[in-house]
Amino acid sequence: MEMLSGIIDNYYYMVAIILFVIGMYTMLTHANMIKKVIAMNIMDTSVFLMFVAIGYTHGAQAPIIKEGADTIYANPLPGALILTGIVVAVSVTAYALSLIVKIYRYYGTCDYDEICEIRSQE
Amino acid sequence: MGLADHFPALIIVVMFISAFLSPLLYRWAEKVSSYFVTASLLTAFVFSVALLVQVQQSGPVLYYMGGWPPPWGIELRADPLRVYILIVVISVSLWIFLYALRDLKHELKKTVIGWYYSLYSILVGSMAGIALTNDLFNLFVLMEICAISACAIISIKEDRECLEASFKYLILSAMGTGCFLLGVAMLYMATGYLNYSFIQVELAEAIIHYPLNIFTAAALFIAAFGTKAALFPLHVWLPDAHASAPTPSSAMLSGLVIKIYAFALFLMFYQVFPKTMLDTIPLNEIILWMAALGTMFGSIYAMIQTDLKKMLAYSSIGQISYIFMGIGFHHDLALVGGFYHIMVHAVTKALLFMTAGVIIYSTGVRKISDLAGIGRVLPLAMLAFTIGSASMIGIPGTGGLISKWYLALSALEIGRPFFVLVILASSLLNAIYYMPIVINAFMHQEDFQHDVRTVPLFMQVSLLVGMVFIIISGFFSRPVVSLLEQAASLLF
Amino acid sequence: MRITSRLVVPFIQIYGIYVVLHGHLSPGGSFSGGAIFGASLVLVALSFNLETGAKQISHQTASLLESGGVLGFVITGLVAIALGGNYLSNRAAGFPAGQAGELFSAGAILIITVFVGIKVASTIVTLFYNIIEGEK
Numbered sequence: 001m002e003m004l005s006g007i008i009d010n011y012y013y014m015v016a017i018i019l020f021v022i023g024m025y026t027m028l029t030h031a032n033m034i035k036k037v038i039a040m041n042i043m044d045t046s047v048f049l050m051f052v053a054i055g056y057t058h059g060a061q062a063p064i065i066k067e068g069a070d071t072i073y074a075n076p077l078p079g080a081l082i083l084t085g086i087v088v089a090v091s092v093t094a095y096a097l098s099l100i101v102k103i104y105r106y107y108g109t110c111d112y113d114e115i116c117e118i119r120s121q122e
Numbered sequence: 123m124g125l126a127d128h129f130p131a132l133i134i135v136v137m138f139i140s141a142f143l144s145p146l147l148y149r150w151a152e153k154v155s156s157y158f159v160t161a162s163l164l165t166a167f168v169f170s171v172a173l174l175v176q177v178q179q180s181g182p183v184l185y186y187m188g189g190w191p192p193p194w195g196i197e198l199r200a201d202p203l204r205v206y207i208l209i210v211v212i213s214v215s216l217w218i219f220l221y222a223l224r225d226l227k228h229e230l231k232k233t234v235i236g237w238y239y240s241l242y243s244i245l246v247g248s249m250a251g252i253a254l255t256n257d258l259f260n261l262f263v264l265m266e267i268c269a270i271s272a273c274a275i276i277s278i279k280e281d282r283e284c285l286e287a288s289f290k291y292l293i294l295s296a297m298g299t300g301c302f303l304l305g306v307a308m309l310y311m312a313t314g315y316l317n318y319s320f321i322q323v324e325l326a327e328a329i330i331h332y333p334l335n336i337f338t339a340a341a342l343f344i345a346a347f348g349t350k351a352a353l354f355p356l357h358v359w360l361p362d363a364h365a366s367a368p369t370p371s372s373a374m375l376s377g378l379v380i381k382i383y384a385f386a387l388f389l390m391f392y393q394v395f396p397k398t399m400l401d402t403i404p405l406n407e408i409i410l411w412m413a414a415l416g417t418m419f420g421s422i423y424a425m426i427q428t429d430l431k432k433m434l435a436y437s438s439i440g441q442i443s444y445i446f447m448g449i450g451f452h453h454d455l456a457l458v459g460g461f462y463h464i465m466v467h468a469v470t471k472a473l474l475f476m477t478a479g480v481i482i483y484s485t486g487v488r489k490i491s492d493l494a495g496i497g498r499v500l501p502l503a504m505l506a507f508t509i510g511s512a513s514m515i516g517i518p519g520t521g522g523l524i525s526k527w528y529l530a531l532s533a534l535e536i537g538r539p540f541f542v543l544v545i546l547a548s549s550l551l552n553a554i555y556y557m558p559i560v561i562n563a564f565m566h567q568e569d570f571q572h573d574v575r576t577v578p579l580f581m582q583v584s585l586l587v588g589m590v591f592i593i594i595s596g597f598f599s600r601p602v603v604s605l606l607e608q609a610a611s612l613l614f
Numbered sequence: 615m616r617i618t619s620r621l622v623v624p625f626i627q628i629y630g631i632y633v634v635l636h637g638h639l640s641p642g643g644s645f646s647g648g649a650i651f652g653a654s655l656v657l658v659a660l661s662f663n664l665e666t667g668a669k670q671i672s673h674q675t676a677s678l679l680e681s682g683g684v685l686g687f688v689i690t691g692l693v694a695i696a697l698g699g700n701y702l703s704n705r706a707a708g709f710p711a712g713q714a715g716e717l718f719s720a721g722a723i724l725i726i727t728v729f730v731g732i733k734v735a736s737t738i739v740t741l742f743y744n745i746i747e748g749e750k
Binding site for chain 2: 674677678681684685688691692694695699700701702703704
């Protein structure tokens with residue numbers, strides 16, 4: 001009963017972990033290379049969701065100083081971390097996709113298991 | 123002096139400046155670009171030696187980026203161990219680059235060599251940054267830069283094997299990064315800081331309230347750094363990646379990149395997590411057993427290989443496991459052995475890969491069975507291979523013995539003689555696959571079958587420098603060992 | 615499609631420049647503003663043919679802007695060292711910092727944001743051209 005209420009209170013974290021595991025499992029087991037890249041993006045996005053869930057303060061404003069009002073400001077650090085993480089994920093995705101284009105031109109397939117078959121016969 | 127205060131940041135900045143100027147220089151003034159990158163590597167080396175002198179005189183140097191003190195700002199920290207790794211990284215990169223100046227024209231297309239210099243500089247700059255940084259998110263960004271540029275210097279050759287190997291490395295490395303980022307989120311959730319020193323202070327109390335968070339973070343870090351540093355069950359990307367890359371990239375990857383991640387794991391365990399955690403929960407046992415299996419399996423896989431570079435790549439798995447054993451024993455002599463092995467193996471494996479590159483450059487031969495009788499035609503290269511193999515096996519007089527000696531000594535001191543047997547058995551297995559090549563090269567009856575081109579002067583000088591260094595590190599090891607002992611004793 | 619894109623592209627570019635310049639005053643900043651600007655140039659290349667897109671920004675210009683953007687960032691940090699603070703210092707090194715909330719406050723951040731915005735835009739254009747032209 002306590003565990004159930006614990007899960008329901010923290011459902012942001014639960015969803016983030018579930019997405020992370022889905023992303024990691026797909027990245028390692030599915031054969032299609034583009035699916036692996038998409039799963040990597042899902043995995044990174046789930047960690048960003050975790051960061052947002054950590055940095056949430058109830059009823060807080062965006063962390064930009066406005067004149068006069070003396071309200072609670074949200075923590076700006078997770079936002080900066082997530083922005084940097086998004087840039088990194090985009091760079092890795094761009095590089096992985098360009099590698100896939102070149103591999104497709106050499107091997108003729110986007111399926112990683114078939115590529116391993118072709119390599120093992122050479 | 124004004125400039126001397128800024129050395130930690132300037133080392134990284136100099137490498138990034140050379141990284142972004144070299145494509146422009148290569149497009150318009152080709153010869154200048156290689157001189158420029160060499161000059162920037164030399165500058166970084168001089169700065170890091172000056173930083174070592176500073177650290178020896180006045181203790182750890184803390185540098186605040188942007189003038190903001192932590193916890194608001196990013197901090198760079200230079201203490202003896204980090205500066206030691208920094209000097210190893212920059213000097214070995216400089217040495218490999220001098221070899222690469224001649225070898226790259228043979229292996230890559232002409233238009234991409236400028237980009238290779240740029241990627242090389244980014245790689246060296248990011249490794250220097252990983253060695254110096256004191257902030258978890260800065261570590262994440264630098265790790266990603268290192269991973270992308272490491273994959274890129276493999277795939278820049280653009281033939282069938284290296285593209286697939288580079289893709290496999292990228293995907294597994296991205297998995298490691300995802301785990302690492304989740305670990306950072308766990309630690310940030312428990313403490314609210316991202317700076318190593320601040321987290322260590324906070325975790326000493328927080329570990330009582332949130333034990334599961336912190337152990338999850340530790341487990342995720344082991345998974346992340348184990349994947350990137352090729353710890354035993356997570357090593358599957360390494361053979362293809364290191365064997366199909368151009369030779370300077372293989373030397374750089376096998377020699378430096380996997381070790382900087384082992385060093386980062388060491389920093390996590392000893393400078394981020396509180397000191398009492400490893401005494402109560404023996405996480406280093408996991409690393410120790412995986413490393414012991416790795417030394418065995420690395421050698422067993424290497425024995426059955428027929429391609430020279432793939433055999434060297436599998437041998438790297440065994441050797442990096444020695445460094446992980448050094449971390450796994452949780453004893454100061456083991457740390458001395460492990461860190462000495464970082465330096466020795468970086469030089470040795472780079473020397474062996476360079477020898478393989480020289481053999482491929484002058485004869486085009488890659489299979490081990492075709493190397494019969496080559497010692498009479500390329501004597502300098504095979505002498506380098508012999509000395510490198512001796513260091514891998516651990517023959518007295520070379521640097522490889524010193525590190526294994528300290529590892530075995532610490533295994534006896536903590537009362538686990540089983541690991542002495544593991545070290546001896548793996549040395550024997552190393553001998554089983556290195557010695558036949560050496561003996562076959564020099565003493566085979568028939569002569570060498572293929573044509574031989576002359577080896578350029580730069581490559582010969584590089585091989586000579588490597589050989590001399592291995593022998594010096596075997597006999598005159600006292601200065602480095604005393605620095606490491608002094609640094610390791612502070613942690614216990 | 616072509617008429618719509620020809621009408622819309624200037625507005626997208628102005629919006630991108632606005633996001634870059636107001637990085638310290640509202641959400642956004644260098645990466646998102648640069649991505650918007652780069653996306654407008656990619657839109658031109660997608661809706662017309664590639665030659666029209668290549669006329670907007672040629673290969674040499676793109677590569678120069680890329681390296682130049684990062685070099686500008688790094689040199690700003692070095693200027694901070696020359697002015698007396700640590701690397702990449704802002705107020706401690708004496709960059710002009712006006713009132714909080716105005717456009718030209720927070721000296722070094724604006725300079726860095728503009729350089730990184732230029733670099734990100736040219737990177738997105740270069741990536742697009744390399745993938746498309748590689749297929750031919």
